[in-house]
Amino acid sequence: MKIKTRFAPSPTGNLHIGSIRTALYSWLFACKNQGKFVLRIEDTDLERSTKLSIEAILDSMNWLNLNWDEGPYFQTERLNRYNFIMNDMLLKKTAYKCYCSKERLTYLRQLQLIQKEKPKYDGYCRNNDKYHADNEPYVVRFSNPQTGTIIFNDLIRGTIQVKNQEMDDLIIRRTDGSYTYNFCAVIDDFDMEITHVIRGEDHINNTPRQINILKAIGAPIPYYAHVSMILGDDGKKLSKRHGAVSIMQYREDGFLPEALINYLIRLGWSYGDQEIFSIEEMKQLFSITAINKSASIFNIKKLLWLNHYYLNKLPAEYIAKHLIWHINKQGIDIKSGPKLIDLVNILNKRCKTLKEMAINCCYFYKDFIEFDDNAVKKYLCPIAIKSLHHIYKKLVILNDWTPTSIQLIIKKTADELHISINNICMQLRVAVTGLSKSPAIDVTLYTLGKLRSISHIEQALKLIVSKVK
Numbered sequence: 001m002k003i004k005t006r007f008a009p010s011p012t013g014n015l016h017i018g019s020i021r022t023a024l025y026s027w028l029f030a031c032k033n034q035g036k037f038v039l040r041i042e043d044t045d046l047e048r049s050t051k052l053s054i055e056a057i058l059d060s061m062n063w064l065n066l067n068w069d070e071g072p073y074f075q076t077e078r079l080n081r082y083n084f085i086m087n088d089m090l091l092k093k094t095a096y097k098c099y100c101s102k103e104r105l106t107y108l109r110q111l112q113l114i115q116k117e118k119p120k121y122d123g124y125c126r127n128n129d130k131y132h133a134d135n136e137p138y139v140v141r142f143s144n145p146q147t148g149t150i151i152f153n154d155l156i157r158g159t160i161q162v163k164n165q166e167m168d169d170l171i172i173r174r175t176d177g178s179y180t181y182n183f184c185a186v187i188d189d190f191d192m193e194i195t196h197v198i199r200g201e202d203h204i205n206n207t208p209r210q211i212n213i214l215k216a217i218g219a220p221i222p223y224y225a226h227v228s229m230i231l232g233d234d235g236k237k238l239s240k241r242h243g244a245v246s247i248m249q250y251r252e253d254g255f256l257p258e259a260l261i262n263y264l265i266r267l268g269w270s271y272g273d274q275e276i277f278s279i280e281e282m283k284q285l286f287s288i289t290a291i292n293k294s295a296s297i298f299n300i301k302k303l304l305w306l307n308h309y310y311l312n313k314l315p316a317e318y319i320a321k322h323l324i325w326h327i328n329k330q331g332i333d334i335k336s337g338p339k340l341i342d343l344v345n346i347l348n349k350r351c352k353t354l355k356e357m358a359i360n361c362c363y364f365y366k367d368f369i370e371f372d373d374n375a376v377k378k379y380l381c382p383i384a385i386k387s388l389h390h391i392y393k394k395l396v397i398l399n400d401w402t403p404t405s406i407q408l409i410i411k412k413t414a415d416e417l418h419i420s421i422n423n424i425c426m427q428l429r430v431a432v433t434g435l436s437k438s439p440a441i442d443v444t445l446y447t448l449g450k451l452r453s454i455s456h457i458e459q460a461l462k463l464i465v466s467k468v469k
């Protein structure tokens, strides 16, 4: 069997990690089995679907490198096909027109609730041959079998059965001519020859209905796998409160695609105790049956840990390619400073995200630095004039601008002035970076270069002097 999976998001809002995780699992399953992966945009809900949301889906998939073999298909472009199948179903009486008014349906529902029955359409129009004028509004309903049981083997959850009696004659086309999710998804899965439907557990209830429609149109039934929810650390539905954001926000926040993908695969799937997986390993090792049945708990600290791991593990050239996006966002012109690769190599140990790197590297590229008030208060007191001036004079005449020589000068200054190296380092750090945190000071000055280091110290000295006055 040629495996084919799909990711079928509705473009009605932000793309969240739960959705992208099912995309990842579908993609991996197709990759592992040399199959195909289809991207389908389920945009039949015209009121709620937006272009922005479609763009976010495509951007997210591209950013994460979840490349699709077919599509993107858009359901709004497939209306002729849906019309064709629906008309055929009407002819074969596996679907029927329902003219029931809103009032009747509301009354029916209330009655059923009073009688403690599950609200369900009573099939009034199923065999109703009454005459109706052409312009009389109607919906088209699926004629769900009334006896028997639907049994399917969920690849994650095992056997699931639902009695046909419990299922509604669901609407497949609304009065305004638009089609509903369950119908379109079924026709698409059939036409696109999907063999494995991997999706969120919120669709479990739809599966027996979809199987019935598939049977009615004589289509093969795919395998189904329903992936559990992702919850916040308080056990509640994941929301912004837990630090969960749209996929592209993770990019904004400075995460690498490798880190997010690695995080997502482990969030609900395991291979022994292994935490780190390269994409190649994922493709080899992934299996649907090892997906966890229970809900997963989102943990931003673990994601940050993985991001830090990948910032250090992946080649600096590669990290630099991702970093440039963030550097541009900070409005930094990198032509006037160190190469990005050098920057990555000195910042990757200290930073957990690319954004943090970009924010913390401004001083390398700017002639005039911004001094952090607290750092200035703490380290650039009048007493620092003497030590900074002392070291400044030595640095001005230093020709061998290397970390080792710079380190020697710092030591010498500390000895000559009888102050601690740590003290000198902190004063120098704030003087050249404006901040109280930076990579090792000798490496920082070396990377900053002689001219800029000297100019920054001059600015710091001026600042202290101006405060004394």
Ligand code: GLU
Pocket (backbone or CB within 6 Å): 007, 008, 009, 010, 042, 185, 198, 199, 200, 203
């Ligand atoms: N469009 C549906 C959703 O976004 C997915 C349906 C499916 O995978 O069958 O929830």
